Amino acid sequence: xxxxxxxxxxxxxxxxxxxxLSCSQTLxxxxxxxxxxxxxxxxxxxFHYYDKDFNNEADTxxxxxxxxxxxxxxxxxxxxxxxxxxxxxxxxxxxxRQGLYEQYFGPGTRLTVT
Amino acid sequence: GQQLNQSPQSMFIQEGEDVSMNCTxxxxxxxxxxxxxxxxxxxxxxxxxxxAGELTSNGRLTAQFGIxxxxxxLNISASIPSDVGIYFCAGPGSSNTGKLIFGQGTTLQVxx
Numbered sequence: 707x708x709x710x711x712x713x714x715x716x717x718x719x720x721x722x723x724x725x726x727l728s729c730s731q732t733l734x735x736x737x738x739x740x741x742x743x744x745x746x747x748x749x750x751x752x753f754h755y756y757d758k759d760f761n762n763e764a765d766t767x768x769x770x771x772x773x774x775x776x777x778x779x780x781x782x783x784x785x786x787x788x789x790x791x792x793x794x795x796x797x798x799x800x801x802x803r804q805g806l807y808e809q810y811f812g813p814g815t816r817l818t819v820t
Numbered sequence: 821g822q823q824l825n826q827s828p829q830s831m832f833i834q835e836g837e838d839v840s841m842n843c844t845x846x847x848x849x850x851x852x853x854x855x856x857x858x859x860x861x862x863x864x865x866x867x868x869x870x871x872a873g874e875l876t877s878n879g880r881l882t883a884q885f886g887i888x889x890x891x892x893x894l895n896i897s898a899s900i901p902s903d904v905g906i907y908f909c910a911g912p913g914s915s916n917t918g919k920l921i922f923g924q925g926t927t928l929q930v931x932x
Binding site for chain 1: 851853855860861862863864865868870906908910911912917918919920922923924925927
């Protein structure tokens, strides 16, 4: 089945220790998104790739970076995690066609910072 | 900026009851999406609406795209315990990059 996969599902890191979360997709979608979600709130968009073009949200801290080496994979790097970065991180994909905006989410990675 | 307001914020109902929730906006949306998120999982797309007045069903779920283009409704008939979760409405932001605006979510709990 075509899908969005996130690894790992649970990640524990130490305060200040860099961490990388990964996302892969078999949907062949051209747009990939990274969201941060805290305690039952709506997902908050961090950035997205439209094909190879990187689009950062204005309020995304510099501590968060992303890489998209090819269509299928996208990574979220947190350079120096703080306690406030503990959250669920969601990857999503979409294939933007005229008027169609459906996004498909992965299962998420729960990040704990100790 | 664009905002989506969902109501109610939470619902606690008895199994078998019907559920209704809605999403409103101060600006026009051309698309309405409804997602369900279960604890510890990512949101799952339930229904997508693209036309004003459109009424679409997915099993026991029915969603409607309001005629004014400023609201949408989601109904769940004969609720069951596995309907538990947070339901989010979403619509495209003003740019054309595929970004979504999300409502705050409606938390549904079902008592067996």
